[in-house]
Amino acid sequence: MTDEPLVLGIETSCDETGIGIVRGHTLLADAIASSVDEHARFGGVVPEVASRAHLEAIVPTMQRALDDAGVSLADIDAIAVTAGPGLAGALLVGVAAAKGYALAAEKPIYGVNHLAAHVAVDTLEHGALPEPAIALLVSGGHSSLLLVDDLAHGVTPLGATIDDAAGEAFDKVARLLGLPFPGGPPIDRAAREGDPEAIAFPRGLTAPKDLAAHRFDFSFSGLKTAVARWVEARQRAGEALPVADVAASFQEAVCDVLTAKAIDACRAQGIGTLVIGGGVAANSRLRALAEQRAEKYGIQVRVPRPKLCTDNGAMVAALGSHLVAAGVAPSRLDLPADSAMPLTIVSV
Amino acid sequence: MLVLVVDSSTPAVTAAVAEVTADAVALRAERRSVDARAHGELLAPAVREVLAEAGAGPGELTAIVAGLGPGPFTGLRVGLVTAASMGQVLGVPTYGVCSLDALGLAATRGLDASAAPDGEAAGRVLVATDARRREIYWGVYAAGRRVTEPAVDAPAAVAARAAEFAAGAAVGEGAQRYADVLALPVRPEPCFPPADALAALAADRVRAGAPSEPLTPLYLRRPDAVAPTARKPVLP
Ligand SMILES: [Zn+2]
Numbered sequence: 001m002t003d004e005p006l007v008l009g010i011e012t013s014c015d016e017t018g019i020g021i022v023r024g025h026t027l028l029a030d031a032i033a034s035s036v037d038e039h040a041r042f043g044g045v046v047p048e049v050a051s052r053a054h055l056e057a058i059v060p061t062m063q064r065a066l067d068d069a070g071v072s073l074a075d076i077d078a079i080a081v082t083a084g085p086g087l088a089g090a091l092l093v094g095v096a097a098a099k100g101y102a103l104a105a106e107k108p109i110y111g112v113n114h115l116a117a118h119v120a121v122d123t124l125e126h127g128a129l130p131e132p133a134i135a136l137l138v139s140g141g142h143s144s145l146l147l148v149d150d151l152a153h154g155v156t157p158l159g160a161t162i163d164d165a166a167g168e169a170f171d172k173v174a175r176l177l178g179l180p181f182p183g184g185p186p187i188d189r190a191a192r193e194g195d196p197e198a199i200a201f202p203r204g205l206t207a208p209k210d211l212a213a214h215r216f217d218f219s220f221s222g223l224k225t226a227v228a229r230w231v232e233a234r235q236r237a238g239e240a241l242p243v244a245d246v247a248a249s250f251q252e253a254v255c256d257v258l259t260a261k262a263i264d265a266c267r268a269q270g271i272g273t274l275v276i277g278g279g280v281a282a283n284s285r286l287r288a289l290a291e292q293r294a295e296k297y298g299i300q301v302r303v304p305r306p307k308l309c310t311d312n313g314a315m316v317a318a319l320g321s322h323l324v325a326a327g328v329a330p331s332r333l334d335l336p337a338d339s340a341m342p343l344t345i346v347s348v
Numbered sequence: 349m350l351v352l353v354v355d356s357s358t359p360a361v362t363a364a365v366a367e368v369t370a371d372a373v374a375l376r377a378e379r380r381s382v383d384a385r386a387h388g389e390l391l392a393p394a395v396r397e398v399l400a401e402a403g404a405g406p407g408e409l410t411a412i413v414a415g416l417g418p419g420p421f422t423g424l425r426v427g428l429v430t431a432a433s434m435g436q437v438l439g440v441p442t443y444g445v446c447s448l449d450a451l452g453l454a455a456t457r458g459l460d461a462s463a464a465p466d467g468e469a470a471g472r473v474l475v476a477t478d479a480r481r482r483e484i485y486w487g488v489y490a491a492g493r494r495v496t497e498p499a500v501d502a503p504a505a506v507a508a509r510a511a512e513f514a515a516g517a518a519v520g521e522g523a524q525r526y527a528d529v530l531a532l533p534v535r536p537e538p539c540f541p542p543a544d545a546l547a548a549l550a551a552d553r554v555r556a557g558a559p560s561e562p563l564t565p566l567y568l569r570r571p572d573a574v575a576p577t578a579r580k581p582v583l584p
Contacts, residue, residue: 048571051422051425052571073437096388096391096392096430097429099433100434101436101437102392103392103396104406104436228581229582336389337388
């Protein structure tokens, strides 16, 4: 349908410069420039390096997105941009760029929440999202369980990590095992050859006393330390490291907790839809285990394809399109970037 | 020819519309607010206001001129990405100007460039802006031109270099802040890169319709990033 809004989304909250274009729920372009290789030798994203890369990448990435979609900025109905949460300096480049585009093309601008965008992107794959739904968002920067009752106006946080994000644990364990950064894909690959039950790594915040206070919260710091202890003990004993078994057992511990708590949240709220997003949602074991457990309770699991799970501009465009369709008012031109933007705010 | 001018290399956020004619540059509208923490909030509304005040739509701009710094990174990028994104939409060229050059031009313009060496030395001015971390971005200027290349150093080191290059006065908010260390008479104006000087420094390119330039910031510092050292063992 051509009367659906044509929306452009800009994402710069971490190390990906993403520009996506959607019409309604249809993805027209998803252009990405990543500075991940520049961060690899530091073992994590360096904010200033990411910000410099965004500034260099934004104009060419925009051109690619427009060319891929076969549209010009004059055709666009609205521009959405990640206003937070994320790295302050990185967010600022995207927000300032979005304002420049909006100002010069005389279009409305929407400053949106990155986490809500991770939920909204699923509409590009599976169509309109049933509400309410439960969302599990897991990446290098966040690990959250949310109740999505009205994606246009606000989502309700149910729980979040109390220490490391799930993706961070993947990065740190990958480093212990001599695997490259970012750690998610190489651990996923290594784990396929390993035994997930070889080593009994701890499941954070699942003991009865922890569940009382942290039913829907996560903790991955203890797991990370347990893996480090196990690896060091083998190394000190001069034994070869069974990389595949460690990777599989670690991955199983993470996926076990994430899916158990997500399914528990669905059942506690009587909700039949679970959406999973964020870079860790690209993990093959997480997807399989979530499906397997959800099936038992008749819960439908929606996970977008891996390229839409990691940070990208399409997710921001998807949320923008949802906001335009819901009649939400645009943001002001002085909208701030907010590195700690709360989940309860979907657009500023 | 109408030109948009932006600079966010100092605590001042500047937006202006300038008219470049065959032999002059005149400001049609200018906004300046000083708030080092709010560049991202202040610049776009200021651009909209100066366009409105100049009675011009964005489509009437012939070019966009942006101060390349040097300046503290986060704020500096706001001006450059605003200029670049607007230039992309409008299909007009963007031109970069060293922000210290704009201060230097404003501080020494009008001095007689053909004066005797003594006179020229007397007219040399140190331009300094705040680089934070107790350092300043600086350059020495005479008769509107650079005597030294832009650099970043501690105020005491700059004082020594400024003496070496015979600067007789200092301008800029960096000079004001470290006036006691620099030991030079500090003039109150220009304090921040002036829009008319930025426009003047790009005027020849505007008139000639020179090709668009990538707006690469003058960072002068490498990012703070250290490769991780060996991991600390968790076992005792
Ligand atoms: Zn994300």
